[in-house]
Amino acid sequence: MRAEDLRARIERRGDATVVRLGGVLDVDSSPALRSAVLACLATEPSVIVLDVAELRHDDDVALTVLPALAQHAAAWPGSAMTLAAVPPQLASALDRMAVARLVPTYPTADAALADTAGGSAAGRVRLTLPPLMDATSAARHLVGRACLRWGFDRVRDIAELVATELVSNVLRHAGTEMEVAAARDRRQLHVSVRDRGPGMPRLGGRPGAGATLREDGRGLLVVSALTRAWGCIPVPDGKVVWATVAN
Incomplete structure (x- = not known):
């Protein structure tokens, strides 16, 4: 799968950023996700919410990019990264890879924004x-x-x-x-x-x-x-x- 098969639509929500992901996340497309998140961090958002409702994955190993990005976001002053709208199949994979314990998840992007400290x-x-x-x-x-x-x-x-x-x-x-x-x-x-x-x-x-x-x-x-x-x-x-x- 090519990196361009991973889609990222970026929305500014006040002082926060919502990234709506679609397509397939795998070892080839994970660098594209990393680049998108790092570009968002350069604007110093209070929180980056990855809406993964339309995201699929082919390989559990590719999911390890998520806690790595959350750790990178935490290094920025006052920033954080969360997941939202996780579909059941992806949620199971996140549990298998222990990602769910490292990256907070919310039912919707709005819920993530409302609950995240400084998310406005x-x-x-x-x-x-x-x-x-x-x-x-x-x-x-x-x-x-x-x-x-x-x-x-x-x-x-x-x-x-x-x-x-x-x-x-x-x-x-x-x-x-x-x-x-x-x-x-x-x-x-x-x-x-x-x-x-x-x-x-x-x-x-x-x-x-x-x-x-x-x-x-x-x-x-x-x-x-x-x-x-x-x-x-x-x-x-x-x-x-x-x-x-x-x-």
């Missing part, structure tokens, strides 16, 4: 900013208001500082337009900044240098010290730097 615009806010100095204050304001709205008051100061450092890094090194986003799940706040600059950020400092820090990495040292986790994900037109703050 209310669970994520975004702001596109030009590469100007007042971008830092605009980012702090966006993140601070989100903290107050979502009950993350206790970590508001930390989240605002993280947003400031991430934006400042873009101003110093990328110098491009950026998109600042804040997303939440049940106990964590995710702050991310997407820019169009080349290269990947790295921590400053040298082993054994004590308090001596490299200027170009000082902001990320602050981010690393204040957050539960942080990372950088390359996207086709730049990168997304993200950080997670525990409430």
